[in-house]
Amino acid sequence: MKAPLSLNSFLGNERVVEILRRAIQQDRLPHAMIFAGPAGVGKCTLAVLLAQYLNCPLPKGESGCGTCAVCRRIAAVIGTRYKECLTLEKGYCGTCANCMARMQRHPDIRIIEPEKTTIGIDQVRGMIAEIAYQPFEARYRVVILDPADQMRQEAHNSLLKTLEEPPSRTIIILVTTNPYVLLDTIRSRSRMLQFGGIPQRLIEECLTKRERRSPDEAHLASIFSSGSLGIALSFNTDQYKEVRALALQFVTLLLTKGRFSAASALAADVAKEKENFQLWLESAAAIVQDVYYAQVAPERIGQLDLLEELKRLGQAVPRDVVISAIERLKELKLALFRNLNRQLALEAMFLGLTAGQKSPYASTNARMTKSVYR
Numbered sequence: 001m002k003a004p005l006s007l008n009s010f011l012g013n014e015r016v017v018e019i020l021r022r023a024i025q026q027d028r029l030p031h032a033m034i035f036a037g038p039a040g041v042g043k044c045t046l047a048v049l050l051a052q053y054l055n056c057p058l059p060k061g062e063s064g065c066g067t068c069a070v071c072r073r074i075a076a077v078i079g080t081r082y083k084e085c086l087t088l089e090k091g092y093c094g095t096c097a098n099c100m101a102r103m104q105r106h107p108d109i110r111i112i113e114p115e116k117t118t119i120g121i122d123q124v125r126g127m128i129a130e131i132a133y134q135p136f137e138a139r140y141r142v143v144i145l146d147p148a149d150q151m152r153q154e155a156h157n158s159l160l161k162t163l164e165e166p167p168s169r170t171i172i173i174l175v176t177t178n179p180y181v182l183l184d185t186i187r188s189r190s191r192m193l194q195f196g197g198i199p200q201r202l203i204e205e206c207l208t209k210r211e212r213r214s215p216d217e218a219h220l221a222s223i224f225s226s227g228s229l230g231i232a233l234s235f236n237t238d239q240y241k242e243v244r245a246l247a248l249q250f251v252t253l254l255l256t257k258g259r260f261s262a263a264s265a266l267a268a269d270v271a272k273e274k275e276n277f278q279l280w281l282e283s284a285a286a287i288v289q290d291v292y293y294a295q296v297a298p299e300r301i302g303q304l305d306l307l308e309e310l311k312r313l314g315q316a317v318p319r320d321v322v323i324s325a326i327e328r329l330k331e332l333k334l335a336l337f338r339n340l341n342r343q344l345a346l347e348a349m350f351l352g353l354t355a356g357q358k359s360p361y362a363s364t365n366a367r368m369t370k371s372v373y374r
Contacts, residue, residue, distance in 0.1 A: 007046075007064060012041060012198035012202055013195050019193060020046075025062075034193065036178075036195065037177065039228060040230025041195050041196070041229065041230075042198075044144060049064065052074045055140060057070060070106070076106070081111060085098060085099050112144065118152050127143055131170045144173045148176045156182065203229055204222035216305060220237060223302045223303070224279075224282055244283040247283035247284040248283075248287055251287045255288070255325060260350065260354070267343045267347050277342055284329060285330070288325045290306070292314075331349075
């Protein structure tokens, strides 16, 4: 059974947690805050844990206890966030398991999220009308807008008035991956806390201890998490290994200067799978990186289940070729933000590396650019 989540067990971003704790101890917690940072690092979760700490009747040290009735009802706010009614398409039936779980939510802790694609003015006006009154039960009401960058313009303007004249005993937290989409006036009236990625070792430890994942699965998920626990939790090991097998074939051809026809066929197959292409590219980059580690620092190899293949490639391929492949893959990853023809881009990278040509992405040659981009 998983231990109850509390501020003491929050993963990563220790500096942000410490700032919040110190602000509470000094009774200087801002009435409005912006939690900004990458997706999947726990920004909304921390906002809910902060609400626990503010309202728990029996706090443990510098955290809510996580087990009392108040903490459990606050935890239910995020624990049931994505639970929809099993009977009705919209709303509550009040009798299904999901609705009964959602009814356990604390009334003074709310997450406001987009209806369809945006947070509208009616949602913000409803929130403003609610916080004009004192909390029903809690010492502090906490309202979380997530993601705040999806507020409509009129919703921004409506919220601004509330931030200028904040109600007592209410904390407003705006969660976002892009704080600069918010109005300058909103940012100036809120304390911004910048979150960073979670260290790989902490993600791996969390997956093995809290989530009961196998060490191998946890290790792989942490490697490809990009510092996001959310990505690590959704990591599909079986799917990844299928994609990685194709990546290993292509990387082997790339580093050993294999036949172009074989590389082109692989590129065609990979390019068809648009949904998995990013994962394939990350896999290829990770394999090449590990080949480099096999040459210079074997203890840093991440994908230990490929150890023998990585060592063989490391011994067979000159180091400068491996370094060049790492650079080419980095350039290709950046190029994905443009309208990229994936198959042509892979073929151009293969030809560029195996023939010792200059990278098409660093080139100003218009003809090469047209051949790679639609």
